[in-house]
Amino acid sequence: MARVVVLGAGISGHTAALHLRRRLAKEHEVVVVTPNSKWNWIPSNIWVGVGNMRTDQVTFPLAPVYRRKGIVFHQALATELHPEGSPDLAAPHVTVRYTDPRREGEVAQLTYDYLINATGPKLNFAATPGLGPDANTVSVCTPQHAVHASEELAKVIATLRQGVRQRLVVGVGHGTCTCEGAAFEYAFNVEHELRTAGVRDLAEVVYLTNEYELGDFGVGGMVFHQGGEETTSKYWTESLFRERDVRAIVQAHVEKVEPGVIHYEQLDGSRNTLTFDFAMLLPPFRGVDLTAFDAQGRDITSEMFAPNGFMKVDANYASPVYEDWSAADWPSTYESPRYPNVFGVGIAFAPPHQISTPRTSPNGTLITPAPPRTGMPSGVMGKTVALTIVDRITTGTATAARRASMADMGAACVASAGTGLRRGTAASMTMYPVVPDYARFPGSGRSDKDTFGEIGLAGHWTKYMLHVLFMYKAMARPGWHLIPE
Amino acid sequence: MDHANDDIARALMPSAHTLRERQNLLFQFWRFLALNLRFVTMIFKGEH
Numbered sequence: 273m274a275r276v277v278v279l280g281a282g283i284s285g286h287t288a289a290l291h292l293r294r295r296l297a298k299e300h301e302v303v304v305v306t307p308n309s310k311w312n313w314i315p316s317n318i319w320v321g322v323g324n325m326r327t328d329q330v331t332f333p334l335a336p337v338y339r340r341k342g343i344v345f346h347q348a349l350a351t352e353l354h355p356e357g358s359p360d361l362a363a364p365h366v367t368v369r370y371t372d373p374r375r376e377g378e379v380a381q382l383t384y385d386y387l388i389n390a391t392g393p394k395l396n397f398a399a400t401p402g403l404g405p406d407a408n409t410v411s412v413c414t415p416q417h418a419v420h421a422s423e424e425l426a427k428v429i430a431t432l433r434q435g436v437r438q439r440l441v442v443g444v445g446h447g448t449c450t451c452e453g454a455a456f457e458y459a460f461n462v463e464h465e466l467r468t469a470g471v472r473d474l475a476e477v478v479y480l481t482n483e484y485e486l487g488d489f490g491v492g493g494m495v496f497h498q499g500g501e502e503t504t505s506k507y508w509t510e511s512l513f514r515e516r517d518v519r520a521i522v523q524a525h526v527e528k529v530e531p532g533v534i535h536y537e538q539l540d541g542s543r544n545t546l547t548f549d550f551a552m553l554l555p556p557f558r559g560v561d562l563t564a565f566d567a568q569g570r571d572i573t574s575e576m577f578a579p580n581g582f583m584k585v586d587a588n589y590a591s592p593v594y595e596d597w598s599a600a601d602w603p604s605t606y607e608s609p610r611y612p613n614v615f616g617v618g619i620a621f622a623p624p625h626q627i628s629t630p631r632t633s634p635n636g637t638l639i640t641p642a643p644p645r646t647g648m649p650s651g652v653m654g655k656t657v658a659l660t661i662v663d664r665i666t667t668g669t670a671t672a673a674r675r676a677s678m679a680d681m682g683a684a685c686v687a688s689a690g691t692g693l694r695r696g697t698a699a700s701m702t703m704y705p706v707v708p709d710y711a712r713f714p715g716s717g718r719s720d721k722d723t724f725g726e727i728g729l730a731g732h733w734t735k736y737m738l739h740v741l742f743m744y745k746a747m748a749r750p751g752w753h754l755i756p757e
Numbered sequence: 758m759d760h761a762n763d764d765i766a767r768a769l770m771p772s773a774h775t776l777r778e779r780q781n782l783l784f785q786f787w788r789f790l791a792l793n794l795r796f797v798t799m800i801f802k803g804e805h
Contacts, residue, residue, distance in 0.1 A: 486761060510761075510768035515776075520761040538759060648800075682799040697779060700792055702799045722799050728779035730788035734796075756800045 274300045274665045277366060277384040279350045281306035281334055282314075283647065284618030285390030287654035287757060290748055293341050295662040302342075303382060307349040307371040309333060311746050312415055315647065316739045318458045320418035321552070322425060322465045324691045327415040330739075332747055341748050346382070347372035350391065350560075353576070354381075355611040356567035364613070386661045389583050389616045390654060393557030396446075400555070402529035403445040409529055409551040412458055421552055425462065428550045432471035438549040440466075441534060443480030445553030447525025447639035451646065452481055453489050455554050456509075456699075457687045462552075463516050464690030464697075478519045478546065480534065480553070482639050484631060486510050486520055489685070490641035492628045494703050495716035496725050505701070508725050512689070512699065521546070523631075525639045526553060541634035557619060557642065559583065576610060583616030584609065587624040597625050599679035599709035599717075606657050607673055615657045618650040627707055648683045649706055651757030652676050679707040682722060686735040689727070698731025 276296075278289045281304050292302045310331040319325040338345040352367035363383040370378045395413050397404030405411050410421035428438050442459035444452060459479045466472045479486075487493050487505030494505040513520055523539035534546045534553075559581025563573045577583050585608060588601040601624040608614040616622070623643045630640045645653075656676040663671045682704035689697045702724055708717020716723070745755040771779075778784050 486764070506764075507768060510765050511771060513765045514768040515771055520765060522759045522761045540759075682802050684796045684799060694782070695780070702795060704799055704802055722795075722802065724795070726788065726792065728788055729782070729785040730792050733785070733789050734792055737793075756797075 274385040275303060275383065276300070276386040276388070276661055277303045277305060277382055278388045278390060279305050279366065280390035280392050280618070280620065281308065281311060282390060282392045282618060282650070284392075284620070284650040284654035285388065286311060286746055287651045288388050288390060288617065288658040289343055290341065290752070291655050291658035292661060293343050294753060295658070296665060298342065300665060301344060303344040303346065303384075304334070304338060305346045305348050305350055305366070305368050305382065306334070307347065309335065309347050309372075311337075313739060313742055313746065314413075315454075315735075317412045317415060317418040318454060318461055318688060319691060320415055321412035321421040321458055322461045322691075323422040327419060331415055332743070337748055346370070346380075348380070350562060353387070353562055353564040353614075355387070355564065355576075355608075355614055358565060358567065359569055385613060386664070387614045388654075388657055388661075389562070389614065389620045390618050391560040391562065391620045393619045394560045394581065395555045396558045397555045400445045400526050400528060403526065403553060403555060407529065408531050409445065409553045411554060412454070412552060413554065424550055425465065429466065429469050429471060431549070432466070432474045433469070435474065437474050437476070439476045439478065439547060441478045441480050441546060441548040441551040441553070443478075443521075443524075443553055444482050445526045445529070446556040447482045447537075447637055448642050449482055449554055449556045450490050450642040450644050451554055452483055452641055453644065453685055453687050455479070455481065455552075456489070457689070458552055459518060460512070460516060460687075460689035461691065463518055476519065477517075478521060479513070480521045480524055480526070480536070480546070482524055482641055483522055484539070484628065484640075485522055486513065488628050488641060490628055490644045491703065491706060492708060492717075494701065494718065494723050494725065495720070496723060497720045498724065505725060509699075512727060516689075523639055525633070525637050529553070537633055537635065537637055537639075539631055539633050539639050559620065559622075576608065578622035580622070582622035583620055585616045585621045587622065589622070589624050591625070594625075594630060599677075599705070599707050599711070601625065602677045602679045602707050604675035604677035604680075605660065605673035606653055612670065615660075617653040617657050619645055621645070621653075643707075645678065647685070648757060649678050649681055652681055655757055677707070679705050679709050681706055686731050686738065688732060688735050691732065693733070694729070696732030697727060697729055698735050699725060699727050700731035700734060701725045
């Protein structure tokens with residue numbers, strides 16, 4: 273009998289757990305440890321954040337699904353990894369602290385044969401003073417945050433209805449944030465709501481981002497070939513900003529947020545302020561607070577994890593110089609170089625470098641998006657690692673790991689720009705590969721045929737369809753495994 | 758200071774025809790099929 277412990281039940285961890293359970297014989301145990309009691313389809317949180325969806329439409333309780341599928345569920349927070357065991361317990365294990373109300377605060381040790389670290393990000397609001405729903409801005413990172421954002425937005429719309437001008441700022445709250453796509457979506461959904469409410473003329477909408485230019489999205493932008501012409505995601509995105517009258521501030525690192533005032537630095541070194549009546553700024557991410565120890569109890573956290581808290585896997589972390597970076601640096605097996613039975617997937621793995629060109633201000637501030645590794649790539653990584661573990665358990669040998677590098681993986685991104693079955697719109701993009709490979713695709717680093725963008729109602733239908741399909745898949749309803757990651 | 762808003766001011770403004778096309782139910786149904794065919798094709802590329 274083998275036991276596989278999955279830390280985290282986001283897109284990556286939940287996908288891995290379901291595939292493991294489906295492929296492994298019942299004698300083997302699949303265990304999920306996550307501090308949350310509910311699964312959340314995060315891409316739809318933006319719709320909760322403008323009041324167009326309820327939280328129960330983007331979440332469901334995990335316990336009944338895991339009970340039905342035969343997956344052991346611990347609602348707990350992983351705090352320590354002991355991949356070599358410890359002086360007290362010889363088997364590799366993880367220490368967890370329960371968040372389950374019935375066992376709140378209780379500490380336990382769970383042994384494992386294989387471990388998947390899919391813990392996702394720690395929302396690092398603390399990196400920017402004054403950032404976050406407990407301070408001066410709102411967020412849509414969790415369903416609760418999104419509900420709060422929706423309530424604050426409703427207050428602003430009520431003020432606008434009284435004829436008072438308002439400035440709404442949407443974007444990212446630090447120079448190293450990721451998920452610019454989500455900020456972009458929320459900006460245009462807010463703009464759509466303002467128009468629907470009939471108060472658009474009194475509102476100024478500002479998109480504040482760490483991207484070097486619009487359309488970067490943390491992937492260095494895209495080149496599209498449409499109608500026999502070449503265009504870029506920059507021109508394409510700027511056109512949408514012009515059409516919808518949204519202002520933009522790019523190359524920005526938010527230094528601090530005071531009530532009603534954002535202080536930010538730009539790549540040219542200038543320091544500026546922006547007043548606001550409503551601000552949704554996404555936080556930067558870091559790895560969750562996991563510490564690791566060897567068999568003697570020595571702290572090996574810095575050997576297993578990068579300084580930002582993300583787990584080191586089979587990537588090439590040795591190239592500090594941008595000019596030396598290549599697609600081959602990106603991991604493909606997600607195996608820990610130190611422990612082949614430990615894997616890091618989704619946001620939890622440490623990327624070897626940015627995808628967008630890194631840039632630093634004259635003051636030494638890094639202002640560059642971190643690489644996105646959410647959504648589709650995250651699910652693919654989860655499934656790939658699950659299949660590697662299944663291979664190893666069923667054959668009883670250390671078979672070669674399956675591979676799925678972001679440098680050989682495509683991604684579809686549908687960025688909502690407003691809801692409504694007849695009035696909705698979205699910017700739909702595909703790119704292949706996610707990480708540009710300039711050796712395979714000279715020029716843009718991506719396939720001309722498979723990288724494209726389109727704006728329209730069809731994108732909204734597609735995003736809504738993805739919402740329905742992925743909720744269905746995550747609930748492990750009949751045929752769930754036929755829906756691709 | 759950046760030049761984002763100067764660039765936005767110079768960006769191509771979609772024509773009335775393009776804007777109508779983006780919301781036209783029949784045309785968008787066709788685009789929905791084409792878009793999803795493209796997504797499915799792309800999903801099955803690569804190693805997974």
